[in-house]
Amino acid sequence: MADVEHTIGLLLGTEDDWPRAYEALLRRLGVVTGPDGRSHRAISERVTIEPFNLRYRPRHELVIDRLAYWYYHPREWLKKIALMDDVYLLNSPFTFQSMEKHAAYCAMMRLGLKVPETVLVPYKNPLDNSRYAYTAARYNQAFDLDATAAQVGYPMFMKPYDGGAWVGVSRIRNPAELHAAYDASGERLMHLQAAVEGYDVFARSLTIGPETMVMRFRPEQPMHSRYEVDHNFLSADVGDEVVTISRLVNAFFRWEFNSCESLVRGTDVHPIDYANACPDVAVTSLHYYFPWAMSALLRWTVFCVVTGRKPRLDTDTSRYFAIGDDPSLSYAEKLAGYRKLADEYFETERYEEFCARHLARVDEIVYEWVTSEEFRSLLRETVRATYPVHEHEKFLGHFGGLIEAWVRDNKRS
Incomplete structure (x- = not known):
């Protein structure tokens, strides 16, 4: 029986360190004998952004997406290859179009998880939409922000309903901070969420x-x-x-x-x-x-x-x-x-x-790679690309020491 080759697509933005690591490990893994008795080899390629016909057949069997949460063209490509071609995606584009938290809060509350008390408040400033003024005048109810906050209790956090990377998050300790944060929120839709005080x-x-x-x-x-x-x-x-x-x-x-x-x-x-x-x-x-x-x-x-x-x-x-x-x-x-x-x-x-x-060899493959010059080169290049020149030596020592700790803890017998 002929060997089987599988193509894994990497849909990437600015990151280069972990993709290089993944590509290196996939090469080192080489051929895997599957449950079907055949020899399988997985290869990866970085996905480029270009026009696509909705009826074309992709060569990918699986795509790791790190881009489509903000870039709409590849998002629609992911939907197409999922719906029409059964390409396997690690994150569904239908439930994960953006880093939107609201639906996740709602679902997990219904499932009984201990999500802190959370309230969604309307936009502070009007949206850039010609229909907003009419809709707001007719249907938007005036509300008391202080009374709404009282439902949640101080201290609390104000955070974008669809945010990420802690952008736009404010810790609110009193009404003055509440109004200042709400005024600064502009056209961002915000949650008020109770703080978990005294956590361990x-x-x-x-x-x-x-x-x-x-x-x-x-x-x-x-x-x-x-x-x-x-x-x-x-x-x-x-x-x-x-x-x-x-x-x-x-x-x-x-x-x-x-x-x-x-x-x-x-x-x-x-x-x-x-x-x-x-x-x-x-x-x-x-x-x-x-x-x-x-x-x-x-x-x-x-x-x-x-x-x-x-x-x-x-x-x-x-x-x-x-x-x-x-x-x-x-x-x-x-x-x-x-x-x-x-x-x-x-x-x-x-x-x-x-x-x-x-895949019993994976741990050994990863250990050998982490202790190789290839990994050390990757770490050096990443540090140099991330930090200013005067901090290179400090961070090479910092991360090098932490990686050495991993090596000691995972030393092969």
Whole structure:
């Protein structure tokens, strides 16, 4: 039987570090023997933006999208290849057109997660639309911002309903700050969301397919120091709940490359942000955790193309809501039900068996690559492209030390 070649498209914006890493690891992986007994090779190519006929047949079997959340032309290309050609996409363009948080809050509230109290307020300034004045005069109700804020309680956060990267987010401690932030919001549609005061841990989990890494996150630090290397900052039960919530969100919305932020207070997990169309996987952010992210992305994409995993654009929300709406189930029982549905969607058991039988070399390949001159060159070039000249030596030492820590912790026997 002839070898099978699979093409994986990379739809990219400005980033170059992790794509180079992924491309290098895919080359090193080479041929994989699939469950069908045939030899499979996955290759990647960077997708270019150009006119496309709606009836053309793409050569890609899978696309990793990091661009279409803001660039509409490739977004429509993704919709076309998903609807007409069954190309596998890690994030569904139908539920993830932008980093829009509102629907995610609503869905997870109905499912019973401990989302802080949240209110959506109208635009402060009129939209640039000729029909706005008439509609607003006839239908927009006057409202008392202070009374609305009282429903939420101080302190709170004002944040864009569709925002990302902490842009436009304000911590509100009193009415004066409330009005100042609302006046500054302009034409941005904003949520008011209760703060989780006195939380113990800010956890950020990155999930790729059925794999999740939960990391201790320090948002007050500069980006190179936000992910703290700490392997025991959550109890086993709380850590498992964070993982379950992350995978639930992804399975529910058909997102397979996404990050989730949660505040942990005692034994309560409060998810506060879990819709990220372009989760951070830069080596200068993840550092110690970067090799894991590349390993997981390699395993999941190869599994999908080699096994012929089919996209499921139908979200089947009724199965989740049947659990969430059942008053006889405890919170723990609901989480267990959601985890079962998520594992079913991601074919977790089949995936783990596939990795054990056909991708057992991945950890060794990644270790050898991280300890190679090729990786050191990538790290040097990324640091030089990211930081000013006078900081190069400092950050090469900083990230080099963190990578060396990963190497020690993952040393091959």
